[in-house]
Amino acid sequence: MRFKSQQQLEEWIKRAKGAASASVHTAGTVATQSNTVPIDPAVQRRILGVDTALRCTGWGMIDVRGNNMKAVDCGVIKNPPQDKVSGCLRCLAGGIREIIQLYHPDIAVLEGAFYFANVRTAMILGSARGAVISVLAENNIPVYEYAPRRIKQAVCGNGNASKEQVAIMVANYLGIKTDALALDSTDALSMAICHAYELTTAGGLSLPPEV
């Protein structure tokens, strides 16, 4: 996405923010009513977003208190293309364990509800998700998942937004520069932001059920 001037970019961000906040407030009414106790917005929560894949997994961590969000860290767990599947899963599980030990997140968020034409791809992505979820569960971290469209809708106000548009909005929400960051890690940050919205909307009563 290219903008001719700074003013044009700022106008686009303003419009996207307006659409995103509208979409979040309507999204809550159609979500599964799985929680019965409202969530206290004054409590600080650390949310880890993980954009799972076998070869390049993005991760991003934010702190949330009420409507305030702050970036903590983000990055990618990369596996060389010549590595065996078992080696990739080992690195992935080890990487997530390391991130947990370093930052102690309270909640983890993944992308869910995938639609693949190819069963083989679904199996491979499924293995990566299994390795990540089992490590999170062993560390007693609750896992939530959102459909990719819903995450983009919450962050950009448009379910078909590109990865570049997501990165611009993540930069704007968190007040950080995302130009040098991998798009997989800004995607992961957007998942954490999406969950932060759901936590603060209607006292968290519209949160999806845990995975």
Next chain:
Amino acid sequence: MRFKSQQQLEEWIKRAKGAASASVHTAGTVATQSNTVPIDPAVQRRILGVDTALRCTGWGMIDVRGNNMKAVDCGVIKNPPQDKVSGCLRCLAGGIREIIQLYHPDIAVLEGAFYFANVRTAMILGSARGAVISVLAENNIPVYEYAPRRIKQAVCGNGNASKEQVAIMVANYLGIKTDALALDSTDALSMAICHAYELTTAGGLSLPPEV
């Protein structure tokens, strides 16, 4: 599968064994030539077979030296139907870790090359496989996989054999009673037996590549 007399059962086992040994010796010629160093049959190896699933995972362990096979232990890792996916994956990873610490297997074998009509099922089974493979890889245990048809062919001489037929042949090869065992665990034992055959056929030169 019902047999009218002990003699009829014994004849069936004899025929199945004949067909199985023929199939193993032809299977070797079409497999990928991935190993270049012949495997010493005099060395004892402990093989763990895992029949992976989210709710009920069967496992079976055998010791192999040359053409001699001996059952070590087998069982199932069960998760209640009401448990969350993350809880199931946690139990599965924990269960496999416990088995490894108890029995120290040298090699693990899984079922591979699945064909599902349903992508959702492939994703769920993929997560279970991911949780298992990551634990095996973290413990430096090489993982091999065989197509379900190939395992049945190696054990029963018939790629379409039923789970009950597989259990009868497993009982015969290992000299154990399988009547009281779960079919998932005898299936897991059959995977270990299939790999034992591949190890002893042509000095293990026809082994498939590691996962």
